[in-house]
Amino acid sequence: MKLHPVAASSKRSIRLSDPDATAHGDVKTGDALERATAKEVDRISDLQRVLYADERFALLIVLQGRDAAGKDGTIRKVFTAVNPQGCTVASFKAPTPVELHHDFLWRVHSEVPPRGMIGIFNRSHYEDILVPRVHKLVPKKVWSARYDQINDFERMLTNNGVVILKFLLHISRDEQKRRLEERLTDKTKNWKFRAGDLDDRALWDEYTKAYQGILKHTSTKWAPWYVVPADDKDVRNWLVARTIADALQKLKLRYPAADEAVLKLKIE
Numbered sequence: 246m247k248l249h250p251v252a253a254s255s256k257r258s259i260r261l262s263d264p265d266a267t268a269h270g271d272v273k274t275g276d277a278l279e280r281a282t283a284k285e286v287d288r289i290s291d292l293q294r295v296l297y298a299d300e301r302f303a304l305l306i307v308l309q310g311r312d313a314a315g316k317d318g319t320i321r322k323v324f325t326a327v328n329p330q331g332c333t334v335a336s337f338k339a340p341t342p343v344e345l346h347h348d349f350l351w352r353v354h355s356e357v358p359p360r361g362m363i364g365i366f367n368r369s370h371y372e373d374i375l376v377p378r379v380h381k382l383v384p385k386k387v388w389s390a391r392y393d394q395i396n397d398f399e400r401m402l403t404n405n406g407v408v409i410l411k412f413l414l415h416i417s418r419d420e421q422k423r424r425l426e427e428r429l430t431d432k433t434k435n436w437k438f439r440a441g442d443l444d445d446r447a448l449w450d451e452y453t454k455a456y457q458g459i460l461k462h463t464s465t466k467w468a469p470w471y472v473v474p475a476d477d478k479d480v481r482n483w484l485v486a487r488t489i490a491d492a493l494q495k496l497k498l499r500y501p502a503a504d505e506a507v508l509k510l511k512i513e
């Protein structure tokens with residue numbers, strides 16, 4: 246099984262249903278899955294070294310998903326073999342008063358990785374459609390205009406060497422319940438629980454609609470969305486890692502050739 250990008254400007258809405266949170270088709274399990282994931286994680290590590298040396302492209306990974314969808318776990322597992330020097334992570338929280346006085350992309354643009362680097366967004370500018378829409382913070386006119394604003398922004402980045410992959414970690418309602426309960430019972434996970442998470446859970450269907458709108462309007466040729474069946478963490482990691490490794494491979498990255506004059510130098 247392989248992830249496929251959500252079709253660009255699709256007429257039909259993508260439906261995010263609970264069964265879609267489980268991977269269907271050819272999926273390995275147990276040790277075989279672990280080995281397959283390790284292989285992809287190593288591919289990313291090797292390709293990242295060339296990305297860094299090559300300096301023609303940056304890779305921007307956008308991770309979105311509901312609370313407990315596994316954004317943090319994906320970062321930990323998929324990028325575990327990447328040189329920390331070649332990688333940045335930006336976690337977007339509710340905007341500060343200063344950020345709110347700027348356009349919504351202001352804080353985002355400065356976190357976009359430079360060429361040679363991998364940048365991971367743990368939440369992103371898509372929160373600026375989701376939260377205002379679901380919590381009715383601004384009129385529809387404002388949040389819906391952001392589809393085009395984001396598409397234009399992402400196209401500009403792509404034209405400047407930033408390769409963008411967007412992953413929606415899709416979990417079912419039952420799986421979120423299980424994971425949130427674990428955050429209450431497991432002392433090492435208590436810190437992750439915020440009472441506000443329950444408010445968002447109560448708005449499940451509204452978030453579903455908002456995510457479906459995002460998939461419909463902002464999956465583009467230059468910055469595609471991938472919906473990841475994320476109820477099983479190991480399968481999720483394998484699918485995301487494989488998609489990233491394949492995208493890096495397609496760039497035909499290369500180590501820059503040394504200068505002829507440099508090669509003739511003798512080191513005494």
Ligand code: AMP
Nearest residue numbers: 312337338339340368369372373376377
């Ligand atoms: P967490 O990712 O669990 O640390 O939570 C971060 C919180 O910040 C989530 O509730 C997000 O919905 C919220 N957040 C992030 N970006 C925005 C945004 N642009 N507008 C409103 N809320 C946001």
Ligand code: MG
Nearest residue numbers: 312437439442
């Ligand atoms: Mg949270």
